[in-house]
Amino acid sequence: MSRLPEDLTRFLFLVPYVAQHRHGVTVRELEDILSISRKDLATLLDRVAMVGAPDGGPDELVEIFLEGGRVHVALPQRFTRPPRFDVREMMALLAALAPLRANAPPTIGERANELSERIAGLASERAAAIGKDVGDRVQILADGAERPGVLHTLETALREQRAVEAEYWTAGRDELSTRRIEPAGIVQVRGAWYLIGGDEKTFKVERFRSAALGEPMDEAPDIDLEEARRRLEELDLGDGAVQVKVGERTFRWGSGGPAGTRRWVRAQRGRAAIQSPPEARAAMVEEVKALLARYEGDE
Amino acid sequence: MKRLERLLDLVHVLQSSREPVTLSALKEAFADYSGANDESIRRKFERDKAELANLGIVLRYIDDEDRTGYVLDTEATYLPEIEMGEEDRALLATAAQAALATPGFPHRRALRLALAKLGTDPADDERALLRVGHRAEKAGAEHVEALSEAVAERRKVRFHYRRADGETAKREVDAYGIFLREGAWYLIGHDHGRGAMRVFRASRMEAPEVMDGGPHFEVPEGFSVAEYRAVSPLRWNVHEPVTATVWVDPEVTFLVERDWGEPNDQSVFTVETSNVDFLVDQVLSLGRRAELRSPPQARARIADALRAILVAHEGSAS
Structure with missing residues (x-):
């Protein structure tokens, strides 16, 4: 299969991106962003070292070179901005944002919606022609019973550093109870939203029968949310009893x-x-x- | 001159010129466009133009009174300056981190590149109050990239599909969209064999093949993956619709109201379903908190399931 489209795409990104960095960009970073091996990157740089008007002088060439493990662009000419998003880029960005747009805590949902609209407006003509909704046709979506009212309360409590007074159904004991939770953060795992409490307990949002704002907290809980999310993601076998x-x-x-x-x-x-x-x-x-x-x- | 170099030189020349550039001028500048056969040169130039258009590079032909020729429309081609606040960057990075960690997430390379275009790194997910993660089964994940290509290019997909009952049949589907639900990837589209919209689980596909050419179809007006996947499994078209009634302990009715609607004043829900097996699962999950009152066939299924559990517990315990 021809590598022409990939190499063109890479060049059109590479020149403006590297030109923005005064001290160049490491080969490792470009390998990562461009999904390219070091060898293929070197080959590409070699091939595009003489881009310019065929009848022009040396000062009209794009000057791009590899030195000391970094790629530098001395003369970007008019390649100062990367191309607009193609179909795949748009689909990938919007699909990644999709779980935060629907059924998310309201402020986050609004921001994700606004961001998605801005991204859709940055599509190339071809991507836009394929369909303005094409970016919405790959979806990672929330499962379970979402509870917008509860999410709104939890988000407000987090923002205002207040406790939550909740009626919560504990599935493990099949028991509905009233409790005070000091919220530390919200995580989404496998499409379901969870509140993480300051005592590291986790509460699935769909199991809140009700939630109301409580008293202000003395200080915000200090919890590693990423660690809490990982624990939820792993199959917890508990005490194995x-x-x-x-x-x-x-x-x-x-x-x-x-x-x-x-x-x-x-x-x-x-x-x-x-x-x-x-x-x-x-x-x-x-x-x-x-x-x-x-x-x-x-x- | 190799084609890559020629195309990049062409972009460079057209975007650097203050005036439209005629094909004659390009012929003079580019050895590749020179020769006696004008038609052949024009075809070569048109192929180059189409290749660039595929990448979003827009060449336009200007035909004014005082000037004619090709220009590169920089506004339509290149991203404008983008101002994104720290919170937007963090939100995008959080979303991207979760997507890149999801088996099967399509167009990973494109996502990585798109983030860099926006000046965002997936490692920038420093928003204190939010983390996101998805889980996707690995089975079928290897098909998602190809299915997503079919969706992007509006192409048909052919594959062998193994139904839940084990039967396998060849399918030809207009790929409208894909979605991840409860850890499984699905394709949704028009099934030519059935003449109707169908949903296919990627893990039950064998060797999906995206057909060449295209676009092969138009996506129906108003189609939405989000709306389709939001349809409860209770509404999946497994059999003719039946009406069921279920009593639920008032303390926990909130757990099922999204799916079943509002109960009556006796805490009994009336549920229309064309997938009674799913309803049986839901009722079993509620245990002592629920009783399926009708229809009798659904009650019999619950009784069968409960007897099977007792039988499984009759063997010797360790």
Whole structure:
């Protein structure tokens, strides 16, 4: 396949980008941005070292060179701005922003919407001709029941450093309770929004029955949000107190509390069974028998 | 002269000139455009022009009273100066970080380059109050780039598709859009074999092939991936619609109101569904907090599922 379009794109980006940096740009950075190997970059630079009017003088050439592990542009000529976004660039930018546009905390959603509109306005003529909505046709989207009212309250609480008074359903105990949460941040994992509390507890936004602004906090909690997000993203097996058999495999499960484990086992519709401890197994059997009694009267 | 150099020289000449440049002048300047056969030279120039247009470089022909020739429309070609605040940069970086970490996210190279054009680095995600992450299964992720190409270029895609029941059939689909939902990538488009809009899970595709040429179709007016994917699985077209009634403990009705609407004053929801299996999953998930009241066939499915769980627990425990 021809590398011509890629090389043209790279050159048209490279010259204005490098020219903006007085001391040049490291080869490593360009390898990363341009998705190109060091060898291919060197070949490209070699090929474009004489770009200019064929009948022009040396001072009309674009001067681009590699020196000391950095790429420099001495004479960018009129290549001072990169081209507008092509179809792929526009699709990628808008798809990346999509999860923050829909069902996000209101201020973030508005900003993501405005940003997306500005980006769409920077499309090339060809990208715009393909379809002004083409950027919206790749979507990473939020799942679960979003609760805009709750998100708005949580965002306000974070901004104003106030506590949240909440009615929250804890799936692991199948229990609705009232609690005061000191919010540290909001994260989105697998399309669902979570509030991270100052005590590092996590609260899935769709499980808030209600949320109201509480008293101002003495100081904002200091939490590593990226670490909190990673913990949520990983499959947390908790304390591994419960042994569950799925098909021929047995593994330890402790995440989400006893009610959460039983909920997961119910969803497997007989493909999974709690093995131990005996009390967890008995609770599962007892719960299922009670549920079945509601339905067996029909038959 | 190699074509890359010729095209870059052509861009350089046209954007540097204060006046439109005629084809005759280009012939004089470029050895590649010289020769006796004018038609052949014109075709070569038109191919170059089309190649540049594909990259978003806009050459226009000016035909005024006092001047004729080609110019490069710099405004239509190049990005204007972009002013982005720190918060916008951080938001974009946060979004980009999450996208780049998602298996299957299409056009990664393009995203990286686009961010650099905006003067943003994915590592700039220093917004204190927000972090984003998506999870996508690896199965099928390898197809997403090709599917996304088909969406961008409005091309048909052919693939073998394995349905949930195991049956495999060849499909030919106009690729309207793709989306990631609950960790799985999907293609949505017009299925020529069925004559209707269908959704296909990427992990169930074998060897998707984007057909050459195109564009092959127009995307219907008003089509929206966001709206389509927002359709609850309850509305997926699995069977003829049925009406179900479900009692839910009033304490937790808020958990299902988005999907099921408002309950009556007895805390009973009336749910229209063409995918009763999904409704059964939802009711099972609520456990003691819910009871599916009707139709009887759906109640029987729940009873079957519960019996299967008991059977699974009858074996010897460790």
